[in-house]
Amino acid sequence: MSYKCALGVVGALGLAVLAQQAQAVTLQDLINAGTPVVAGDKIFTNFTSQGTLPASAVTVNFLDSTGVQFTANWNTLAPGANNSVIGYTVSVDPSAGMVISGANLFFGGQVVVNNGAAFVGETLTDVTNNKDYNLQVYYDGAGGLPDNLRASTTIDPSVTSLRVIKSIDVASNGANSFAALNFVENTFVQSNGGGGELPGVPEPMSLALLPLGIAGLALRKKFAR
Numbered sequence: 001m002s003y004k005c006a007l008g009v010v011g012a013l014g015l016a017v018l019a020q021q022a023q024a025v026t027l028q029d030l031i032n033a034g035t036p037v038v039a040g041d042k043i044f045t046n047f048t049s050q051g052t053l054p055a056s057a058v059t060v061n062f063l064d065s066t067g068v069q070f071t072a073n074w075n076t077l078a079p080g081a082n083n084s085v086i087g088y089t090v091s092v093d094p095s096a097g098m099v100i101s102g103a104n105l106f107f108g109g110q111v112v113v114n115n116g117a118a119f120v121g122e123t124l125t126d127v128t129n130n131k132d133y134n135l136q137v138y139y140d141g142a143g144g145l146p147d148n149l150r151a152s153t154t155i156d157p158s159v160t161s162l163r164v165i166k167s168i169d170v171a172s173n174g175a176n177s178f179a180a181l182n183f184v185e186n187t188f189v190q191s192n193g194g195g196g197e198l199p200g201v202p203e204p205m206s207l208a209l210l211p212l213g214i215a216g217l218a219l220r221k222k223f224a225r
Contacts, residue, residue: 028055040065041096067187099158102189109182116179
């Protein structure tokens with residue numbers, strides 16, 4: 001996939017876009033800048049991060065108008081860089097006349113030895129209709145639950161904006177076990193029907209990230225043998 005897109009500043013009164021070719025950027029840089037990123041007709045805002053892996057170790061790639069990819073080395077080696085809770089908001093440029101009607105979650109680059117496990121849980125929130133959509137992917141190798149590296153959901157009703165919070169985690173369950181994960185990707189399905197003003201996007205509080213982090217810990221127990 002091409003990772004070329006436009007970076008832009010979203011003005012308070014509309015989209016005042018200063019276009020340039022996008023480069024891979026760290027999640028920490030996006031958090032520090034606090035500046036929306038325009039990728040095709042998608043607008044990404046309000047990036048947040050918690051967990052044992054620093055946001056500076058996570059690289060963010062924007063996939064034109066289709067989505068976003070987070071790349072890092074989540075692993076269970078001591079001292080451990082084994083989890084992240086990442087949040088962001090994705091919106092559609094009102095001038096595109098489109099809405100988000102579906103979402104996909106995919107991960108790859110996983111390495112699991114013995115009783116290790118890698119998993120991602122994600123909640124997508126339609127703030128306007130107060131509705132959540134949940135996706136989950138996981139890999140625990142031979143002998144465990146059937147591996148599932150892709151998940152999809154239909155967004156109904158379609159929306160112009162979603163708040164996304166994902167919990168990325170790897171776990172070693174016992175001696176001589178190991179797990180690692182390299183990238184997590186979201187893509188979005190569009191359909192006609194958008195337009196109008198860009199919806200307001202509330203700033204998330206740190207506590208809003210805790211439920212999914214707790215869910216990640218529950219998943220660890222589920223995958224433990």
